[in-house]
Amino acid sequence: MGLIVQKFGGSSVANAERVMNVAKIVTDTYKKGNDVVVVVSAQGDTTDDLIAKAKEINPGAPKREMDMLMAAGEQISISLLAMAIEKLGYHAVSLLGWQAGFSTDSVYSAARIKKVDTKRLKTELGNKKIVVVAGFQGINKYDDVTTLGRGGSDTSAVAIAAALHADKCQIYTDVDGVYTADPRKVKNAQRLSEITYDEMLELATLGAQVLNNRSVEMAKKYNVQLEVISSLNPIPGTMVKETAKMEKMLVRGVTKDADASRISITGLNDVPGVAFKIFASLAAKNINVDIILQSVGRDGTKDIAFTVSEAHADDAVMAINSLPFIGDAKVVRDDTIAKISVVGAGMETHPGTASTMFEALFNQDINIQMISTSEIKISVLIDRKDADRAVAAVHEAFFGNV
Amino acid sequence: MGLIVQKFGGSSVANAERVMNVAKIVTDTYKKGNDVVVVVSAQGDTTDDLIAKAKEINPGAPKREMDMLMAAGEQISISLLAMAIEKLGYHAVSLLGWQAGFSTDSVYSAARIKKVDTKRLKTELGNKKIVVVAGFQGINKYDDVTTLGRGGSDTSAVAIAAALHADKCQIYTDVDGVYTADPRKVKNAQRLSEITYDEMLELATLGAQVLNNRSVEMAKKYNVQLEVISSLNPIPGTMVKETAKMEKMLVRGVTKDADASRISITGLNDVPGVAFKIFASLAAKNINVDIILQSVGRDGTKDIAFTVSEAHADDAVMAINSLPFIGDAKVVRDDTIAKISVVGAGMETHPGTASTMFEALFNQDINIQMISTSEIKISVLIDRKDADRAVAAVHEAFFGNV
Numbered sequence: 078m079g080l081i082v083q084k085f086g087g088s089s090v091a092n093a094e095r096v097m098n099v100a101k102i103v104t105d106t107y108k109k110g111n112d113v114v115v116v117v118s119a120q121g122d123t124t125d126d127l128i129a130k131a132k133e134i135n136p137g138a139p140k141r142e143m144d145m146l147m148a149a150g151e152q153i154s155i156s157l158l159a160m161a162i163e164k165l166g167y168h169a170v171s172l173l174g175w176q177a178g179f180s181t182d183s184v185y186s187a188a189r190i191k192k193v194d195t196k197r198l199k200t201e202l203g204n205k206k207i208v209v210v211a212g213f214q215g216i217n218k219y220d221d222v223t224t225l226g227r228g229g230s231d232t233s234a235v236a237i238a239a240a241l242h243a244d245k246c247q248i249y250t251d252v253d254g255v256y257t258a259d260p261r262k263v264k265n266a267q268r269l270s271e272i273t274y275d276e277m278l279e280l281a282t283l284g285a286q287v288l289n290n291r292s293v294e295m296a297k298k299y300n301v302q303l304e305v306i307s308s309l310n311p312i313p314g315t316m317v318k319e320t321a322k323m324e325k326m327l328v329r330g331v332t333k334d335a336d337a338s339r340i341s342i343t344g345l346n347d348v349p350g351v352a353f354k355i356f357a358s359l360a361a362k363n364i365n366v367d368i369i370l371q372s373v374g375r376d377g378t379k380d381i382a383f384t385v386s387e388a389h390a391d392d393a394v395m396a397i398n399s400l401p402f403i404g405d406a407k408v409v410r411d412d413t414i415a416k417i418s419v420v421g422a423g424m425e426t427h428p429g430t431a432s433t434m435f436e437a438l439f440n441q442d443i444n445i446q447m448i449s450t451s452e453i454k455i456s457v458l459i460d461r462k463d464a465d466r467a468v469a470a471v472h473e474a475f476f477g478n479v
Numbered sequence: 480m481g482l483i484v485q486k487f488g489g490s491s492v493a494n495a496e497r498v499m500n501v502a503k504i505v506t507d508t509y510k511k512g513n514d515v516v517v518v519v520s521a522q523g524d525t526t527d528d529l530i531a532k533a534k535e536i537n538p539g540a541p542k543r544e545m546d547m548l549m550a551a552g553e554q555i556s557i558s559l560l561a562m563a564i565e566k567l568g569y570h571a572v573s574l575l576g577w578q579a580g581f582s583t584d585s586v587y588s589a590a591r592i593k594k595v596d597t598k599r600l601k602t603e604l605g606n607k608k609i610v611v612v613a614g615f616q617g618i619n620k621y622d623d624v625t626t627l628g629r630g631g632s633d634t635s636a637v638a639i640a641a642a643l644h645a646d647k648c649q650i651y652t653d654v655d656g657v658y659t660a661d662p663r664k665v666k667n668a669q670r671l672s673e674i675t676y677d678e679m680l681e682l683a684t685l686g687a688q689v690l691n692n693r694s695v696e697m698a699k700k701y702n703v704q705l706e707v708i709s710s711l712n713p714i715p716g717t718m719v720k721e722t723a724k725m726e727k728m729l730v731r732g733v734t735k736d737a738d739a740s741r742i743s744i745t746g747l748n749d750v751p752g753v754a755f756k757i758f759a760s761l762a763a764k765n766i767n768v769d770i771i772l773q774s775v776g777r778d779g780t781k782d783i784a785f786t787v788s789e790a791h792a793d794d795a796v797m798a799i800n801s802l803p804f805i806g807d808a809k810v811v812r813d814d815t816i817a818k819i820s821v822v823g824a825g826m827e828t829h830p831g832t833a834s835t836m837f838e839a840l841f842n843q844d845i846n847i848q849m850i851s852t853s854e855i856k857i858s859v860l861i862d863r864k865d866a867d868r869a870v871a872a873v874h875e876a877f878f879g880n881v
């Protein structure tokens with residue numbers, strides 16, 4: 078008995094059969110006496126079709142028009158889902174982003190939600206309708222359609238849950254929860270029943286892309302109880318919340334991120350402000366830097382190394398080479414690396430976590446190239462070819478060979 | 480130099496190549512110093528795809544949700560056309576029905592325009608943008624998306640032309656104007672350079688579906704100069720306006736309508752109110768009745784015959800059979816008929832028109848079953864198998880064998 082927000086992605090509504098499956102889940106929740114708001118993405122193939130149509134006409138189309146085009150995708154999926162719910166004998170109403178009250182800024186294709194005006198949502202819920210909302214979209218102050226960018230529907234769902242003070246926000250996916258490691262790669266990966274927002278954020282950043290980061294940040298900010306749950310397998314999923322039961326685990330999960338390039342700069346003149354200027358030049362180009370390592374080199378020079386996503390590596394090398402003080406310093410790019418991380422809020426008070434991880438890698442003869450730590454995370458850079466073996470070994474060290 | 484509204488239908492924007500062709504026509508008009516508002520329908524295949532998706536999920540889907548779904552079609556075509564115009568180096572902005580100011584009533588799937596608020600349109604034109612507007616759609620007082628029904632984009636275009644006091648409203652089609660007969664069937668069919676609103680209305684009703692009727696009615700009411708013009712063949716089309724040059728013709732065109740069933744009721748008791756009750760029962764079921772003929776039958780009974788479109792024939796027969804006073808009267812349906820009409824504002828003052836038409840049919844041994852006349856039209860019912868031959872003969876009688 079309460080108010081539940083449910084979000085379904087593009088693959089969950091990809092065809093008529095799946096739309097009916099979603100309608101079944103939604104009406105089952107409604108039947109139990111809950112008010113239900115459903116947020117859906119565009120059907121998987123629709124999005125691809127629309128992008129192809131645009132590219133054929135104008136590969137450099139204005140983003141405003143791309144947003145107008147893409148927003149048609151959710152318009153199709155919400156009306157189809159509303160029809161499916163009606164087919165099952167329940168009353169539904171579909172709402173576009175602007176009808177559901179989503180105001181955003183004007184950064185087309187990557188807009189941020191400024192406000193959710195809940196008047197219409199509350200009216201429809203008051204009429205006992207199941208409300209089907211187009212995720213990923215809103216309007217700006219000019220009354221123009223905007224989209225939130227990749228994974229935006231997660232954010233739409235959390236924003237509605239926050240604005241309506243919903244009891245729960247369920248994110249339906251094709252996995253049945255958050256695991257201690259990628260279950261397709263690690264046999265003994267265990268499903269977590271609970272995880273904290275901070276842990277989820279680290280896992281998302283580290284490549285376990287179950288939830289969009291912005292949505293988790295927003296959930297943390299407004300204390301929205303998230304549940305990651307399967308749309309195909311009807312079992313409880315993973316709850317994401319402020320504090321979580323530790324279940325005797327120090328570590329929540331082990332992740333791999335193979336989308337990383339290391340940029341090394343050796344032989345830099347050791348004068349103040351060098352590091353600042355380097356990273357300022359990258360920030361100016363919107364290049365996110367991950368692990369940073371600085372060490373003293375030979376003859377009064379110093380070395381700086383850092384990682385970026387592979388897509389940004391070219392730009393990063395160019396940006397650095399164009400700095401006036403680079404001089405004879407050598408800039409080298411290395412794409413043969415991977416980042417392995419362990420994440421867990423419990424480990425900050427357990428100094429043994431790092432050594433357990435390093436020992437597991439040592440036992441496998443895997444060399445650690447760089448190390449980075451935060452309060453709830455330890456990451457190491459290793460050779461990419463060792464990555465899957467490393468994840469398995471580290472996972473076994475923490476979770477055993479169940 | 481002026482303000483021109485141009486409307487393109489679904490087949491004119493069916494694929495990337497045709498969208499580029501439309502962009503070319505639009506920017507050519509803009510280059511000549513005109514302000515341009517373009518109204519487009521959904522791409523032909525999009526509409527069919529969306530209907531198929533809906534039918535698969537819920538053949539009895541609520542009309543509100545069907546309108547939400549269908550409106551996505553124009554959202555796709557307007558953004559694609561705006562991209563194409565930008566590709567040619569001009570600035571465009573696409574607007575959905577509600578953004579372009581279209582308020583309608585709440586009859587989903589067949590809504591009527593109540594008002595066009597021109598504020599946004601004027602702002603964009605003031606910024607020298609080419610404005611691309613989604614035809615066929617608007618919103619009602621609940622902020623819900625509505626559609627105008629078949630041919631609604633014509634009406635959208637005329638409504639904008641009326642609201643903005645445009646100099647001209649060009650309706651682009653796959654024919655290059657209005658002809659004196661169907662040019663695919665009649666060799667000597669002639670393209671008209673001008674025609675009046677009333678004549679155009681009669682031609683539309685009679686099966687020469689070049690323009691949607693509501694759009695012509697609205698153009699007449701607000702005195703909008705319409706031009707029916709080809710999107711493929713760049714020659715002047717047919718102007719539709721209040722008065723038109725007669726070009727020495729009494730008759731503007733000869734049309735055929737083969738979608739007609741005749742319902743005959745014979746042996747009705749001749750008491751007052753019988754005809755009224757029959758046609759009231761049909762009106763209650765929204766069945767449009769065309770030609771009506773009433774005659775005195777045998778033994779103090781009377782006979783009534785009328786035509787309806789074939790799709791309504793079953794319902795019409797049922798409605799009449801359920802009337803309490805029908806008694807022993809016989810209700811017979813006949814689908815072997817066709818209606819041939821001549822239309823022209825000039826003929827009301829020329830009594831010879833009817834006899835010219837009847838003589839042409841007599842010379843071909845074609846029997847006339849029913850006759851109906853109005854100020855600018857004469858229609859006859861004949862055997863359907865004679866229809867094409869009848870059109871050719873009547874056309875030759877009026878226009879000669881050029």
